[in-house]
Amino acid sequence: MIDSDSKKWFKSIFGNAVKFDEPMSEHTSFRVGGPADVYITPETPEELAETINGVRQRKLNYLVIGGGTNLLVSDSGIRGVVIVLGKCLNKITHTATEKENLVALTAGAGAKLHRICRFAITQGLQGMNFALGIPGTVGGAVMMNAGTASGSVEGVIDSVNVLLPEGRTRKIQKKDLNFEYRKLSWNMINCAEKKSDFFKPIILDGEFHLRPSDPVKLKKEAEHMLKTRKKTQPANLPSAGCFFKNPMSGKTAGELIDLAGLKGKKIGGAEVSPIHANFIINSDRASAADILALKSLIQETVSELFDIDLETEVKIIGE
Ligand SMILES: Cc1cc2nc3c(=O)[nH]c(=O)nc-3n(C[C@H](O)[C@H](O)[C@H](O)COP(=O)(O)OP(=O)(O)OC[C@H]3O[C@@H](n4cnc5c(N)ncnc54)[C@H](O)[C@@H]3O)c2cc1C
Structure with missing residues (x-):
C-alpha cells in the first residue's frame, strides 16, 4: 500500500502522469498482469534520479522495466513502484573509437532495440543484425543479454552507464559485466549495498562497438533474417517470446x-x-x-x- 503522503509526493513530481493501481496487462507484451501500486515514466535523467532517491527514502520497492516484453506479471500485480524508461534515455549517437576502426554507437536504455538495429544498418555498421525482430528496449536487452542463434548483446557491447542505488552514476566496462545465457549479473561494482537484495543498478545507456560494412549488404541480410523469423514465430499473438531457456546441450x-x-x-x-x-x-x-x-x-x-x-x-x- 502506498500511503497518502507518498502519493502526494509522486503527484508533486509527475502531476497527472503518475498512475496508481495501473493494470500491468496494458504494459506487457503478454497482455496479462494485475495492478502496479504506482506506475511512472520519468521524462529526464534528473527526474529519474530524483525519483529513485525519494522512493528509497520512503523505503518503497521499485522495479525498472523497459518494453515489458520479457515479463509475466502475476494477477495480483506489483506492490511498489514500476518505473518505465522510454520517455527519457532514448537517444542514439555515434562516434569513432580508437580500437581497430570500430565505431561506437551509444544508445539510451529506453531506446527501442529495433531503432538501434535500423540506425546501424543506415550508418553501414555491422554487428546489430542479430537483434532484428527482438522487441523491447536497449536496457532490457542488456539485462537479458538478448540474442538469437546469430549473436547476443554480449558480443557487441563495450560498456554501460548505470545509476547505482545510492544515486551515483558509474561507467562499467564489459570485462566487469558478467554475461551469461540470457542474463547479466553485476560482478565488479564496489558499492556498500552490493550484497543486499536492494542492489539494483539501473542501466542508463549502452555503448556498442560495431564494424563498418556495406549498408546494402546489411539491409539484404536484415530482410532475410526478418523473413525467417516471421515464418517461425507467432508474432501476432501476445507472448513474451521464448518462455524457457534452452538446455546447455542437446535439444532446444x-x-x-x-x-x-x-x-x-x-x-x-x-x-x-x-x-x-x-x-x-x-x-x-x-x-x-x-x-x-x-x-x-x-x-x-x-x-x-x-x-x-x-x-x-x-x-x-x-x-
Ligand atoms: C515476440 C517476441 C519475440 C522475442 N524474441 C526474442 C529473441 O529472439 N531473443 C531474445 O533474447 N529475447 C526475445 N524476446 C524477449 C524480450 O523481447 C527480450 O528479453 C528483451 O530484450 C526484453 O527487453 P524489454 O525492454 O522489454 O525488457 P523488460 O521485459 O521490460 O525487462 C526485462 C528485465 O530487464 C530489467 N530491466 C529493463 N530495463 C532495465 C534498465 N534500464 N535497468 C535495469 N534493469 C532493467 C527488468 O527489470 C526485467 O528484469 C522476445 C519477446 C517477444 C514478445
Missing part, C-alpha cells in the same frame, strides 16, 4: 516441448504455440495463473520424459 527447449506432444496444449486462455513450442501465447484472455499452470505442466512433462529441468527465460514478477 522448443524441440523437447514439441517431442513431449505439448504443441497446441491449452490451459484456460494460455496455449503452447502450434508454430513454436517454446512460445506460450495468450490466445484467449489468459490470466497469469493460466500461463503459470501451463508452464508447470510443461516443466513436469519434460522432466518426466527426458529428465531435463527447463528453466524459465521469462521473468516472473509480482505478488
